[in-house]
Amino acid sequence: MIKSENQKQIYYNALIKKDTEFDGVFFAGIKTTGIFCHPSCTARKPKFENCEFYQSAEEALLRGYRPCKVCHPLSYPQELPTEVKLLVEAIEQNPEKKWKDYDFKLLGIHSASARRMFKKIYGMTFVQYARSRRIGIAFKAIQQGSKVIDQQVSAGFESASGFNDAFTKIMGNPSTRMTVKLLNTNFIETPIGRMISITDDEFLYLLEFENRRGLETEISKLRNKQNARLIYGATKISELTAYQINLYFDKKLKKFNVPLYLDGSLFQKKVWNILLTSKAGDKLTYKEIATILGDRNKSQAVGNANGANKIAIIIPCHRVINSNGQLGGYGGGVERKKYLLNLESSK
Template sequence: MIENEQLKERYYQALLERDAQFDGIFFAAIKSTGIFCHATCRARKPKFENCDFYERAEEALLAGYRPCKICQPLSYPHQLPEEVRMLITTVEANPEKRWREEDFKRLGLHSATARRQFKEVYDMTFVQYARARRMGLAFKNIKDGQTVIDQQLAMGYQSSSGFNDAFSRIMGNPVKKTTIKVLTAAFIATPIGRMLALADEEYLYLLEFENRRGLEREIERLRSRLNARIIHGTNTLLQQLEKELAAYFSGTFAGFTVPLYLSGSAFQQAVWKLLQKIPLGETATYKDLALKLGDSNKVRAVGNANGANQIAILIPCHRVIASDGSLGGYGGGKERKKYLLELEKKIKKT
């Protein structure tokens, strides 16, 4: 989301004037209606305080907004092929749905063709779109449910029937157990995208970029393992995390002190401990880590453990590169990985 006040005012003026020069430059999300539009939308103009502005459509989707039916912001500057229009309509009819191959067949669509057309029009894959829409609803539900949940918790409810879990319809119900753990969800803005953090007063359980692939599955596994309920808000630990991340990205980093909850196999935890020992501003290869674990044949296993890390940045899996010196993979995307490594080199020099 765009935070610069001058830029927001400029974009709002473009929205009022329906300035075509700004179509595709920004997306205006309207809090009162839950939709997002491009600059030339014919709909009634909202008040400035009711607008959020995004540079990318995926950000608006992840924030819980849906595309405006009047201006169809995601089709700019293209016309929507009928197959793509059908997919969008079907997603909106049931945005919580997870798509499978047979769902395309039921619509009479060839999945490969539909996916290719979708990518050409929207500059994002259909899976990205459907997932962003689904996750956006989940994130929005958490926020919308904050007041009710806080009241119920304040009244002392401790059972699963005592308060509403906003993720339940999107990500499924956790396993029934006697003890229920309450985790607080917070969104933290960074220069390279918003992050989702889950924590209680003792530990940080998850920190990921909100558009990371597989985030739903990570949350599902965490909820099931801990029998956790998720509410939106903040706590002392999350406030500490936000301050430390702000220092990190501003270059005044003095080290992370937030306690982490690590849940994984013995091998995964061994890899994560090694990751935390890689000095800031330096890198290691997957082979380096495998050798330190005593088996050079476990390069792939190290890579898998690296990918299973649920606490980005604090457990610095971005510091692991390929043996040929290339960046290698990263759950948050290679551009973010490059940014983090360059940032840490600068911090090291100061």
């Protein structure tokens, strides 16, 4: 999200003037309607304080905004192929849906070619787009508060039930067990994307980039295991986390001391504790960690433990690379991994 007041004013002026030269440069999220638009959109223009500005469509989607039906911001700069139009329309009809190959067949679309076109046009995969819509809806619900759910406010859906489904499928309702834990969800802006934190007054349970693959599953497992309901709000732990993350990106932090809730097997915790003892600038291989743990043949198990980490950056799984020196995978994306390693090596 654009934070500079000067830049926001420039973008707002372009929005008011319907300046086509800014189409594709930024997207405007309109708080009062919940949609995001091209600068050249012909719809009625909002007040400055009701606008948020984003550099990508994915970021606007993750914030819970849906594409404007007047200017079709997802079609810039070219007319969309028919298959892609059908997919976008299908998602907007049922944003909370998780797509499978069978669903493409029902639309009469060849899934592989449609996915290739989607990636080429939007710079993100179809799965990323659909997931961004689902997560954006759920997070927006959290920000608006549980009363919004209770009152069945539709937030632009054809029905209130669609909105509720999108929320509960990701964030859930408490079970009928006696003890229900309340966990607080908050957001942290970083130079490489917004992060979501889940905390209570004692621990940090989850810290992930909001468009990380598998985030919905992570949240669902955490919620079920803790029998928790997620609400939006700050805790002393979320504030400490945000403070230290900001220091980290400013190269002013040597070691995190946020209290962590480590939810994993004994082996996973051993791997994570090795990572916690590493220092900025270190690079570890899966085999090295396995050797430290007493069995150099457990590289794959170390990789699985690394992938199961729910607390990005603080438990620095980005420091684990392949034995051949290549970066390997990263839940938040390889470009972020590269950024973090470069950031730490320059401290």
